[in-house]
Amino acid sequence: MSDKSDLSEVEKFDRSKLKKTNTKEKNTLLSNETIQQEKKGVQIL
Numbered sequence: 872m873s874d875k876s877d878l879s880e881v882e883k884f885d886r887s888k889l890k891k892t893n894t895k896e897k898n899t900l901l902s903n904e905t906i907q908q909e910k911k912g913v914q915i916l
Contacts, residue, residue: 901909
């Protein structure tokens with residue numbers, strides 16, 4: 872087996888055939904206020 876990767880297929884790849892997609896953020900981050908409220912509700916023993 873060769874140490875060099877076979878990039879011939881990558882070089883042939885045509886990006887123009889790809890479909891355009893729109894991504895939507897599904898996992899929104901909690902606000903600082905929400906985090907503080909959750910910290911107050913949890914007591915560490």
